[in-house]
Amino acid sequence: MAGGVEENIMPETKLLAHLKAKGYKLTQQRQQIMDVLLQGKTRLTAQEIFRQLKERNLSVSLDTVYRNLRLLTAIGIVQQISLQSGAVYELVQEEHHHHLVCVDCEKIVCISSCPAMQAYLKDADDATGFDILGHNLELYGRCDDCRNKKTNSHA
Amino acid sequence: MAGGVEENIMPETKLLAHLKAKGYKLTQQRQQIMDVLLQGKTRLTAQEIFRQLKERNLSVSLDTVYRNLRLLTAIGIVQQISLQSGAVYELVQEEHHHHLVCVDCEKIVCISSCPAMQAYLKDADDATGFDILGHNLELYGRCDDCRNKKTNSHA
DNA sequence: GTTTTAAATAATAATATTCTTATTTAAATT
DNA sequence: AATTTAAATAAGAATATTATTATTTAAAAC
Helix, strand or coil: CCCCCHHHCCCCCHHHHHHHHCCCCCCHHHHHHHHHHHHHCCCECHHHHHHHHHHCCCCCCHHHHHHHHHHHHHCCCEEEEEECCEEEEEECCCCCEEEEEECCCCCEEEEECCCCHHHHHHHHHHHHCCEEEEEEEEEEEECHHHHHHCCCCCC | CCCCCHHHCCCCCHHHHHHHHCCCCCCHHHHHHHHHHHHHCCCECHHHHHHHHHHCCCCCCHHHHHHHHHHHHHCCCEEEEEECCEEEEEECCCCCEEEEEECCCCCEEEEECCCCHHHHHHHHHHHHCCEEEEEEEEEEEECHHHHHHCCCCCC
16 A cells, blocks of 8 residues: 555544544544544445545445444444434534434434433443443434325325 | 135234224234244344244245334334344333343343433424334443453453 | 554455335225 | 225345454554
8 A cells, every 4th residue: 555645634633532542543444434424524324435435545445434333333433323225324523412313205303312311321321230332312203394295105 | 825824813912903003004924023023022133033934834025024124113013123233123012111232242131211201202303393203222332241251452 | 663462454255134126915995 | 795006015136234364554562
């Protein structure tokens, strides 16, 4: 891998610091995956991230993208949203929040975190002996548009 | 499909009534998928359900299993738990609850539902205009056993 | 700056999951 | 009981996701 991508390397954000603090290595691939998510400012699939990394001429495999997204999700840096058409990923930004997904059109709406959640997590931790690393709450429903569009099927 | 599986058909439980009430058809495949989950008394993968249906000599495709599990999950009859190794499914029984999953060994522990969740769902409904059909909360962590087993890696 | 070592990667194989389209079927209507 | 119709299914193709293993690399120790 001669030649350099040095100019493209994401600055050491607090996110990277967080990663490093947990004892994980700071690989090119890992940095760039996070940078794609940061730049993108939008939710991306693993495949989309993979494509963008290739465009940056980074040597990367799809497996590496999936593996890192899994890790980043597990340690709470990234949030995964499960759609029927596949999963999408976003960086966890300032305010912790959850997602409401339309079962018809897959529209995603952010909703604020349940205020009682923190206490709930603490209780679960105490009761089970687990170290709780993260959580994922997804609500599923039908959005206004899709409800109105319905003419024939299960209202 | 001559010959009969009539003896095997699941009785019309409240779950089936619920399904029918929503306007969905009561197909052999759908009934038997639910019956496998009911009999199994344990969480099953789509593939395991498929295998058991074949053993019952039911004409069924894997796609049908996935499609029905998706529907049943969407309308709140079945709960899906996302593991790294794939998804598992269980019937929603009396008491609504959530799951805590070990990120190492995939042990699953049931935890009671967050008491504030109902109010939270109502708020989300009001604020967004969605019809909320169901939700999924999964906590991820490291169980006691796995934490103690750790010698080399990220504590 | 080498050496060492566990973690991370690439490549490819293997699974899991979803999509497409023609055919079948449950339920409603007659 | 026959007819009609939207919903559901089967089959197989297409994607998405994960596992395996040999090779590379970041970080630490020297």
